Amino acid sequence: MLSTGLPRARLRDHLLAAGLAGPVATNREDSLRSYRLFAAHDPRATLGLRPEQPWPERDVLRLMADRCGVSGDPAEVSGGDVIDPERTLSGLDAFAGRLRAAAGRRAPVLFGTGHPDRLGGFYGGLADALSAAGCLVITPAKGRCIDITTRFGVRTHALDYVRGVALVRKSGASRAGSETGAHSHSPLPVRVALESAAALGGPLPELVVGDHGWVCGAGQLGIEAIGLAATDDPALFVGEAEGRVSVVVPVDDGVRSDCYRPLTRYVLNRACLSQ
Structure with a gap:
């Protein structure tokens, strides 16, 4: 078992051994x-972000290639992707810095x-x-129904929270309150959550922590956002490059x-x- 005060070198070894960095499962x-x-500004890839410049x-x-360490050679069109573990570690350090700042001012967080x-x-641990x-x-907006476009068409989902972490479930899903939820890239859940918080008079989050549309959707609305992203999630890194996302940690997001x-x-x- 790795200790609470995990040294950077040992975490680097773990990143490589678990496939969180180094050669990862995402294919080129x-x-x-x-x-x-x-x-092409396809919403399946922009995740709620509207770029300020052509990309x-x-x-x-x-x-x-700069933010994750993937090959920058456009002629490489097959095989597995790679994440530089040093970039992951640097991202985690910056991510921790934003959490520390939020804790220091006792900021509302989503x-x-x-x-x-x-x-x-x-x-949940964070x-x-x-x-x-x-x-x-x-x-905010727990139980609210949201129509999300999926590859199977528009499907109704419900917004739920587990250990304070928002997720969406397919409409009619059982076990409310469990960690079972739907995989989603949509920015609609964060928009609904923020609209609900505003309608009730707040508080609004000073920091949004997450991935996919949660980060891009919040950053687009001018709320500080930090999160994790894999090599096939360019929107978060563009958001970071344009200054609307504070920190993105490059890491494989599909391991155990x-x-x-x-x-x-x-x-x-x-x-x-640490507690």
């Missing part, structure tokens, strides 16, 4: 497809994920620690949920929030 074809879709595919690839089965526990530090972890526990411990330790 999927990443390049996402870059093409983003360049042709070559520039997206160049950015992802957590949300499109990967509840993989990343729900990671965010939410518990921020709550213990005096931050209000807000949970228990593999993220050392990341939780590392971040909390760096943020001086």
Whole structure:
């Protein structure tokens, strides 16, 4: 078992052993497809972000090579992708710094994920620690129905929270309150949550923590947002490059949920929030 005060070198070893960084499961074809879709302003790839400048595919690839460590050679069109573990570690350090700042001023925080089965526990541990530090972890619009466009057409989902972390469930799903939820890239859930909080007179979050549309949707609305992103999620890194997303940690977002526990411990330790 890795200790609470996990040294950077040991976390680097864990990142590589678990496939969180180094050679990752995301394949090159999927990443390049996402870059093409983003360049074409396809909402499946922009995740609620409206870029301020043109981002042709070559520039997206160049950015992802810089921020993640993927190959910047457009002639490489197959095989597996790679994330530089040093970039992941630097991202986690910056991520922890934003959590520490939020805890220091006891800021209201909203957590949300499109990967509840993989990343729900990671965010849940952070939410518990921020709550213990005096931050209000807000949970607006719980139970609200949201129509989300999926590859199967428009489907109705319900907004729910587990350990203070927002997720969406398919309409009619059982086990409300469990960690079972739907995979989603949509920015609609964060918009609905923020609209509900505003309609009730607040408080509004000063920080949104999550992934996919939660980060891009919040950043687009001018709320500080930080999160995790894989090599096929260019929108978050573009948001960071344009200044609307504060921190993005490059990491594979599809490995087993228990593999993220050392990341939780590392971040909390760096943020001086270890319990």
